[in-house]
Amino acid sequence: MANSSSSSAIQYQPPPMSYGPRHPAPVRSQLPKRIDVADLTPNNLGQLRKLNTVLFPIPYSERFYKDALSPDVASICKLGLFNDIAVGNVCCRFEPVGESSVKVYIMTLGVLAPYRRLGVASALLSHILKVAEPGSKVSLRAPVDPNAPAPKPKKGKDGKEIKEEPKMIEKVVDSIYLHVQTGNEEAKLFYSKFGFHVAGEVDNYYRRIQPSSAWVLEKKVA
Amino acid sequence: MPPKKLSSLPTKERTLFGRLIQEYESKKHKQGLKTADAILKKFPDHGETLCMKGLLLASVNRREEGIELAKKGVRFDLTSFICWHALGILNRMDKNYEEAIKCYGQALRIEGGGNLNLLRESAFMHLQLRDYPPLVDKRLTLLKMQPHVRSNWVGLAVAHHLAGNHEEAARVLTGYQDVMRDIPKRNYEHSEILLYHASILQEMNEHVKAEQFLEANKARILDTKAYSEILAQSLAKQGKVEEAEKIWRGLIDRNPECKAYFVGLLSVRGIDLESRSDPGKSDEALALFAEIQEKHPRSTAAKRLSLVFARGEEFHKLASAYLRNGLTKGIPSIYSDLKSLYQDDAKREAIEVIAESLRSEWSPKVEEGTDATDPPSSYMWCLYYLAQHYSQQPGKVERALQYINSAISHSPTQPELHMIKARVLKRGGDLQGASFAMSDARLLDGQDRYLNSKAAKYLLRIDEVEEAVKTVGLFTKPDAPDPVSDLNEMQALWYLVEEAESHVRKGETGLALKRLHQVDRVFQEVYDDQLDFHSYCLRKMTMRAYVSTIRFEDDLRSHPQYLRAALDLIRIHLDLFDRPSSSVDGEGDKGGKNGEAAALSEEEKKKLAKKAKKAELRAAAASATGGDKKKSNAADAKASGNNDEEEVPPPLEDKDPMGEELLKKTEADPLGEAEKFLGVLMRMAGRRVETWTAAFEVWYRRNNWVGCLSALNRVKALSADHPDLNEMIVRIKRVDLSNLSQPAKSVVEKGLKGLVEPEEKSLEVVAVEGMQRSPASAEHVLGSAKALFTLRGAEAKRDVLELVLGLTREEVGCSLKTLIKAREFLKNKVKAAEEEIQRFDQEGSKVFPLADVFKRHEELKEYRRVKLEERDGWNVGREEEQE
DSSP, rough: TTTTTGSOOOOOOOOOOOOOOOOOOOOTTTSOOEEEEHHHHHHHHHHHHHHHHOOSOOOOOOOHHHTTTSGTTTTTTTEETTTEEEEEEEEEEEEEEETTTEEEEEEEEOGGGGGOOOSSSHHHHOOOOOOOTTSSSSEEEEOOOTTSSSOOOEEEEOOOOOOOOOOOOEHHHHHHEEEEETTTTHHHHHHHTOOOOOEEEETTSSSSSSSEEEEEEEEOOO | OOOGGGGGGGGHHHHHHHHHHHHHHTOHHHHHHHHHHHHHHHHTTOHHHHHHHHHHHTTTTTTHHHHHHHHHHHHOOTTOHHHHHHHHHHHHHHHOOHHHHHHHHHHHOOOOOOOOHHHHHHHHHHHHHHHHHHHHHHHHHHHHHHOOHHHHHHHHHHHHHHTOOOHHHHHHHHHHHHHOOOOTTTOOOHHHHHHHHHHHHHTTTHHHHHHHHHHHGGGOOOOHHHHHHHHHHEEEEHHHHHHHHHHHHHHHHHHHOOHHHHHHHHHHTTOOOOGGGGHHHHHHHHHHHHHHHHTTOOOOOHHHHHHHHHOOOHHHHHHHHHHHOOOOOOHHHHHHHHHGGGGGGGHHHHHHHHHHHHHHHHHSSSSSSOSSSSOOHHHHHHHHHHHHHTTTTTOOOHHHHHHHHHHHHHHHHHHHHEEEEEEHHHHHHHHHHHHHHHHHHHHHOOOHHHHHHHHHHHHHHHTTTHHHHHHHHHTTTTTTSHHHHHHHHTOHHHHHHHHHHHHHTTTTTHHHHHHHHHHHHHHHHHHTHHHHHHHHHHHHHHHHHHHHHHHHHHHHGGSSHHHHHHHHHHHHHHHHHHHGGGGGGOOOSHHHHHHHHHHHHHHHHHHHHHHHHHHHHHHHHHHHHOHHHHHHHHHHHHHHHHOOSSSSHHHHHSOOOOOOOHHHHHSSHHHHHHHHHHHHHHHHHHOOOOHHHHHHHHHHHTTTTTHHHHHHHHHHHOOOTTHHHHHHHEEEEEEEEOSHHHHHHHHHHHHHHHHHHSSTOOHHHHHHHHHHHHHTTTHHHHHHHHHHHHHHHGGGHHHHHHHHHHHTTTOOOOOOHHHHHHHHHHIIIIIOOHHHHHHHHHHHHHHOOOGGSSSOHHHHHHHHHHHHHHHHHHHHHOOSSSO
C-alpha cells in the first residue's frame, strides 16, 4: 500500500475472523459486567434477527418475528445484554393445554460464543422461570371469536377512537419444555441446574443437522 | 391615538372605525374584516380603513393581498399616520425592513415624532439592518421621553456598545445605576445589567475598573459563576496572578470538568494549550494537573488535558490509563476524543502501541484457565478503536477493515461497529458497501435517529435519493407533505446539501439548485429570526447573551455548510455558463442508472411544463402590479389552496417542486447568479482559499481580468503553494488583451508582470513549477498537468496522460480524493479515450482496491447483488416453516 514507509516498524498480527466459546472464568472484580434482560421492540428486532442468524443453524420465518412482538409473550421473549451489548436472547411461546392451562415452550435460548459463561443465559432462563414458573398463573388475551361481530369503535371526548382494553383471562402454567439435540450434554447439564429433566426423545426432529433426534427437557410443578 | 382623518367619515362610520381598531388590537380578525367591509361599502376609498383591512388580511395569512390593499390605502390618504404605520407593520411582516423603516419614518413625521411604539419599532428595524447611527438616535429619543423605563437605558447602552462606542455605553449604564435607586434585593435583571457593564469594561481593556466595579457591586450580582469568571480574567490581565489563580482554582472546585477553567488557570501561569513545545512549561502544567487530580480524582478534563502536555514515557503512562478506562467503560466516542492528539506523530504511534497491547491483553484466551479475565466487551471496544485508528492513516484502510470485521464477528449486534465499518469502507472508496453497512447499523437500532440520518446520507452518496427519502421519512413528521419538506422546515442543512450534491452527480441541475437555494433560505430565516430577540432580550435584560447572539448573526454565513453550499452553487453556475444545455441531463458515467433518472425527470418535465407556463403568466401579472415573482407565488398558493380563514397558516404549496423554474431563471444569467453568492463568500469567508479560486473562475468568464488578478493575489497570500495556482497563472497570462482600452490594458499588464518572477520566465516553466517544487505531492503533479494542458491543449495530451497515470504509482501515495479529481480531469477536460480511462482505472484499483470509482458498471452491479443477498440472510426472515 501507499506510504508504507511511514508506518511503524512493528507489524501486529491481524485479529481473528471468528471466535470460539469463551472459557469459564470470572470477570475481574471492579470491572463492569452488567447483565440485563431487555424487552423486544420493533426497533431492536434487527438485533434478534442478527443473533438468530449467528446462533442457530435454522433460518426463522417472518411469522416467528411477528409473534415475538405480540404483547402476550412480551414477558417471555427477551434480549440478554452484557454491558449494554445484545449478546443473547430467549424466545418462548404459550401452548394451550385444555381449557385452563398452558405450557411454555422455549423456542430459542442462546448467547454469542465470546460472551458465554458470564451468566447471561442463566439470567434469561431465571427470568422465564420467574414470570412463568410452573404452577403460577399468567394472564393472556382472550382469543377473539372470528365470527363475532366487530364491536363498534368507541370515541372519547376528544373525538379520538379509544382502543378497547382486550379481555384478559388467567391460565395456569402447566410446565416449561424445550428441545435439545440428543447428545448435547452441556445443554442438558445447564437446564438440569434449573430443575429440568429429560422427558422423552423425538426422532427426526432436526431436518438439516445430525444427529437428527432431540431430547425433550421439561420442568413441571415442583 | 387620535386619528385626525376621521372627520372625513360620518358619525356612524366613525364609530365603526373605532370598533375596527379595537377588534384589530384584540385580535378579532374575522369580525374586524366584516367591520372594515361595512365601512368600505359606503366609502370604498377610505384610506385608513383600507390599510386596517390590509393589516387584518395579513393577520389571517393573506399577507400579499394585505400589502396591496394597504399600498392602495396609503395612496388615498398620504397624510395619515395610521396608513403609514399599517403599511410599515405589513412590510416588517414581509421582512422588508428598509421599506418598513421608511413607512415608520413617514408616520413619525406626520405624528410629530412622539409615538413610542413607532420609535421602538423603528429601533428594532435599524438593529435588524445593523444601521447603528439612527439606532442610537431613536434610542436616545426614547430615553429622553421615558427616562423612568429601565429598558430604555439598557437599549441605549446596547446601541452604543454595538456601534462600537464602549465609553458611551458604559457611561449610560453608570447613569442608569445612578437613577435606579429602589431595586429589590436579589433582582436577577439588575444583576445581569451589572455583569453586562463589567463585560463592557473588560472589552475596553479597563481591567482595573472592571475589578473595582465587580467588587463594589458584589452584593447585587447573583450569578456568582459569571462574576468569578469575569473577575478572574480581569485580575489576570492586571497581572494579579495569585488572586486570579485562587479564583480559577475555586471555579475548578465547583466544576472540575470545565476545560475553560483549566485554560484560565494555565494562562495565569503563562501557559497556553499551544505552548506545549516548551518542556519547562509543559512540566509545570503537568504538575498542576497532577495536583488538581489529587483533589478531584474523577476529573476527566484534567486527565485529558494532561495528554496534551505529556511526552515520552509520561505520555505512555497517562494515555494507557486513559485508553484503558475509556475502552473498559465502553465509551464509543473515545477515538474522536483522542484524535486531535494524532497531529503529533509520536503520540499517534504511542497510542497505537498502547491500543495494540490492550488488544493482546484482552484477546480471548485460547487455553482454559481459572484466572479472572476482563469483560469481552473491552476487547470489542478495543477492536472498534483500532479500526478507526487505522482507517484514517494512509494506506491502512484494509487493515482497518480486518479489525472491524473481526469485531463484528465477535459482537454482531452492536450498531456502532457496523457504523464504523461503513466509515472504513467509505474511506476506502467503497461507497456501495459503506451504504449497506450503515443501513445494517440502522436496522439494528431503529430508534436511533443519528444512525437513521447517517444511513440516509450514505444512500445519498450512492445517489439512491428515493431510498434516502424513505429512510429519513421514518423520523420526519407524519403530517408533513413529504419528508424533504419537513427536513427543510427543520433546517436540516446536512440533508439539503447532500441531496443537492447527489442531484449534481445525476445531472438533475434544477433539483440541485432548488436544494441549495433552500440552504440559503435557511440561513436567511435564521437571520430573520433574531427580530424577536431585539425586544425580548430588552425585557429579560440578558444583554451579554444578546450581544453575543448579534455578533454570531453578523457572521452567520461563515458557517461551513453555507460555504459548501455556496461553492456548490457557484460551480453549478459556472457549468451552466460553460455548457448552457447541460441541464437536460448529465453525462452518464455509470450507464443505466443515470439514464433512468434523466428519463424520469423528462417525463416529469412534460407535466411541469404546463404548470410552469401558468405560473409564469401569473408571475408576469403580479410583477405588473408591483409584487415580485416569489411573493406572487405565495399569494397564488394561498388563493388556489383552501380559502378557510384559519389562524394557523397552511403550508404553502410548492410551485416548483423540481426546480425547473429556478433553473430557467438561473440559466438566463448564470454568472450574475454566481456573483451573488460569491459576494457573500468574499464578505464571510474571505480567509478561505476556495472563495478566491471560485472568484477567479467567475471573473475569468466575465473577462474581468483585474478581478482575476486580485483573486490570484488572494490565493497566493492565503496559500502560496496552492496546487492550482500555476494553472491559473498560465491561463490569465494567455489572455488576449488587444481588445482592451489603453488604460485598462496597462493596469492588467502591470498586474500580470508581478505574477511571475523573474518576469521573463516562460509559461512552460511556470506550468511545471509546482510539480518541480513539490515532486512528492500528487496534488501539485495534477496541478502541473492541468497547467500543461491549458498551455498546449491537445498537443500536450501525451505528457498530461503520462503525468496523471503516474499518480497511480504506489510510491506517490496519492489520496483517493486526488485520484478521483485526476480521473475527472482526464475524462472531462482532456477527453481521454475510453481505453486510457480504463487503464487509469486499472492502475487506480491497484492502489485503492475497494474504491468503486475504478470499478466497471457490471462489477458494481454484481457486488450490489451479493450485498443484497447478505442482507436477506439476516434481515428478512424466510417464509418457510421452522421445525
